[in-house]
Amino acid sequence: MLDLADELHRWCAEGRAFAVATVVAVTGSAPRQPGAALAVDADGTVIGSVSGGCVEGAVYELCQAALVSGESVLERFGYSDEDAFAVGLTCGGVLDVLVTPVPADGPDRPVLAAALATAARGGTAALARVAAGPAHLLGRALLVTPDGGVTGTLGGTEALDRVAGLEAAALLDVGRTGTVEVGEGPGEGIATPGAGGTAAERPARTGSRCGEPVTLLVESAVPAPxxxxxxxxxxxxxxxxxxxxxxxxxxxxxxxxxxxxxxxxxxxxxxxxxxxxxxxxxxxxxxxxxxxxxxxxxxxxxxxxxxxxxxxxxxxxxxxxxxxxxxxxxxxxxxxxxxxxxxxxxxxxxxxxxxxxxxxxxxxxxxxxxxxxxGGTGAPLTGARTPIHHDHRAAWATGPRNGLPASL
Structure with missing residues (x-):
């Protein structure tokens, strides 16, 4: 959602209620990357995009429903072999989209408003939100600043907030947006054996030996390159x-x-x-x-x-x-x-x-x-066999594409 920071910051300042849909994970060919967002306010005004047009209508409806229900949802969109014209990505990709309502008096509103304000002024911060895990945590958010400060809570244990803060800080340090798994429970969110290091030093999806796994979407706001x-x-x-x-x-x-x-x-x-x-x-x-x-x-x-x-x-x-x-x-x-x-x-x-x-x-x-x-070649796509969307892992502001478990 931080890619819509300028407009959403204004919406927050005006006291608008809105819902935001954010790409959490991408599998295969898809036009947008994790962090891409679409937002809808209570009057039906829409900004942003999650798919370049493929599933925008369905996501718009999910945002409107979230504004009514007040509940976050994680939805998967993909190509349907049975019905190529069904809601999905006809390019063959799969998108996991987190839809989060942001009511004017919601518990996470101050955290989200602070993150949007920081991103809008070109500052540095990481916004971590629960993208998958226990239903009562879905969509909860915390904000991490470069000095290690953490604002907000994910609604679980203190250990979850502490580990989430550390993982978000690691991704912020290298300016990446992506997903990471931590544990929800009394433990310390220990990484999968053999993974080693923080989220910035290993593949973006890690596991935990304590409690039910929680998948976080971490969006890093860094100054323009x-x-x-x-x-x-x-x-x-x-x-x-x-x-x-x-x-x-x-x-x-x-x-x-x-x-x-x-x-x-x-x-x-x-x-x-x-x-x-x-x-x-x-x-x-x-x-x-x-x-x-x-x-x-x-x-x-x-x-x-x-x-x-x-x-x-x-x-x-x-x-x-x-x-x-x-x-x-x-x-x-x-x-x-x-x-x-x-x-x-x-x-x-x-x-x-x-x-x-x-x-x-x-x-x-x-x-x-x-x-x-x-990671493109500069060659024409017409007649080429190369991927349209490259999974290029050079050290740039947006990190590699990260998938969620297929069972989600």
Whole structure:
């Protein structure tokens, strides 16, 4: 539900009652991932999506029913061989969807409102909700902050809240959204023998040796990933728009003050006048960051890329012709970079779309970033045998897809 934080935060502030349906687990081919949400208020207003259209009508009705009953439900939607037109995912996937009512005076309303407020302002927190387990716990929630603080209760034992808080904190630490099993009972929620570590260090579904298992959906709200665009050129202006469309916090950096101005890049979150390598040295970037070098000028490119290719960021791309690229590689080798580091460089930048204009070039760059992020090939899907939705386990904000037991 945190992916609807801006709107749901406003609904909470207005005192609206609503129900929210959240994707808990995905099996096979499906268009949305765990954490995707659809919400319906008491007047029937709907926002969001859980399936891209396949089961929205049925989920809408479940939300309306939950508003009346006041009870959370877990529903499974999948393709029906007997009736291809029945409610289900004709793409062949299976979705587990948690539907939770949020009345104006509900016990979890303050916890959910706090989580939505944090996510809406770009803060960091994890929201853990019971997605499967004892009926009286379904939908209950607690909020975990980066300092280890826990607000709310899952309605079970103190041990359950304590272990749930630890597991949610582990997923928050790596910025993942996914499911994890803990124990409901007097014990400590011990992981399945041999699993080892916390949820962030092992496959997202673990077990327990104490009490009835409880499956938690943990949604992590983390600041937007960063896109650093080096070179205040026309291509940069178009790429800023593409980056914002994809949800990045976009910074444009150039050493030339006449070009690096907020007026030229009104869509950027920041415009910085500084030598690119010096600016990069001053930043703390995480594994989600993408760096796009559009200067194709050796005096800027080489010192910048020498540093960038040694950072644990998600993507480093550089603009230039193939001849420029080969000359750049020679200079980077002279600067001491090895072939493994040079192999991380995406250059010439972007996918082969036949792009000509700045806007088309920005699209090709954005497409390559998405392909790297999601594990795609960039090849046409028509006639291909590759999966449409890749289970790519690179370290990005949303973690791997996690399934619930088939018996649910």
């Amino acid at each position: 960063r896109m650093l665009v080096f070179g205040a050129v026309d291509f940069a202006a178009a790429l800023v728009g593409a980056g914002k469309f994809l949800g990045y916090h976009v910074t444009v950096c150039d050493a030339r003050p006449v070009f690096a101005t907020a007026r030229r890049f009104p869509g950027a979150d920041e415009v910085v006048v500084e030598w690119p390598h010096r600016y990069l040295d001053s930043q703390e970037l995480d594994h989600r960051a993408v760096l796009c070098v559009l200067t194709h000028d050796a005096k800027f490119d080489v010192p910048l890329l020498e540093r960038a290719l040694r950072l644990p960021v998600a993507y480093v791309g550089a603009m230039g012709s193939r001849r420029t690229h080969e000359a750049r590689l020679d200079r980077l080798r002279e600067a001491g970079l090895g072939e493994r580091e040079l192999g991380r460089l995406r250059s010439p930048i972007g996918l082969d779309l036949g792009a000509r204009t700045p806007e088309e070039t920005a699209l090709s760059i954005a497409a390559e970033i998405v392909a790297v992020r999601r």
